[in-house]
Amino acid sequence: MTRVLDAEPHDTGTVDTAPTRADQGYDTVFSYRELARLDEALTMSSRETGLRFTLYIGDLGPKTRIRAEELHAHGGDPVDSVLLAVSPGQRVIEVVTGASAARRLPDRACALAVLSMTNSFAAGDLVGGIVNGLRQLSDQAGHPHGARRH
Amino acid sequence: MTVVETLLVFVVAPLAVYVFFWAVTYLPGGRQRQGVRYKPGQAWEHEPVWYEPQPENAPTHAAGEGDTQAVGSSLYGETAAIGAGHGSGHGPGHGVSADGHGPIGSSVIAGTRGATAVSAGTPVPSAGGPLGGARGTW
Numbered sequence: 001m002t003r004v005l006d007a008e009p010h011d012t013g014t015v016d017t018a019p020t021r022a023d024q025g026y027d028t029v030f031s032y033r034e035l036a037r038l039d040e041a042l043t044m045s046s047r048e049t050g051l052r053f054t055l056y057i058g059d060l061g062p063k064t065r066i067r068a069e070e071l072h073a074h075g076g077d078p079v080d081s082v083l084l085a086v087s088p089g090q091r092v093i094e095v096v097t098g099a100s101a102a103r104r105l106p107d108r109a110c111a112l113a114v115l116s117m118t119n120s121f122a123a124g125d126l127v128g129g130i131v132n133g134l135r136q137l138s139d140q141a142g143h144p145h146g147a148r149r150h
Numbered sequence: 151m152t153v154v155e156t157l158l159v160f161v162v163a164p165l166a167v168y169v170f171f172w173a174v175t176y177l178p179g180g181r182q183r184q185g186v187r188y189k190p191g192q193a194w195e196h197e198p199v200w201y202e203p204q205p206e207n208a209p210t211h212a213a214g215e216g217d218t219q220a221v222g223s224s225l226y227g228e229t230a231a232i233g234a235g236h237g238s239g240h241g242p243g244h245g246v247s248a249d250g251h252g253p254i255g256s257s258v259i260a261g262t263r264g265a266t267a268v269s270a271g272t273p274v275p276s277a278g279g280p281l282g283g284a285r286g287t288w
Contacts, residue, residue: 031185046203058198089194099279110284118288126188
């Protein structure tokens, strides 16, 4: 009858597609539902404001601010992007705004969002804190000038 | 009521109710929580991940110029060189994947559509003015 073929598994990912493979090395930090919330929050706040919100969750090393700024500079479009770098192991969050984004998101607004985020984080709610912080930041930034779509 | 009946009604039955609710609450095997449960102060031993917003024109990317034409590639094509230049690019593979093996390792996520991983490579000097932001601890 049928039997399982003896086939070596092979990886068809190219240099570019391999890092986005989903079937191996996937660290299930968040549930799918939480990932969906994060995805929606990031996408909608980026579309509302025209800025580019990205979220980094991981260790930031001993010099957290310098590491976060390096990460921010490395991401695409650093002038218009806002990086939320959360290091749960170190209990640190760093918000880095690019030069153009900082004009619409002053440091005081970022500090307020960070305050509300750290409140949620201290209660153990990582995703809820991030989503609420993104909401605050995007509310503060508002719509891009002359691009009000709704 | 005999003594046995009294014991059954007033001792064993309430105990059974308590034991039932204790078992439902504390014994494993119920609804499993997916993902990790974060408690403040616990160590975080996961790969660093970097989530990006979805590009606005993500699903409408058709194979065309700049895509690989490899046999077996998908209907929509794949962007030929994602890491080469266009960071805020167009298409499904819009993540900025520099060399793949940066100091923090190549972060791999996916699983849902949209939350895209970016692997951090060597840091580049910041361009375009001062950075703002805030920091907080908890």
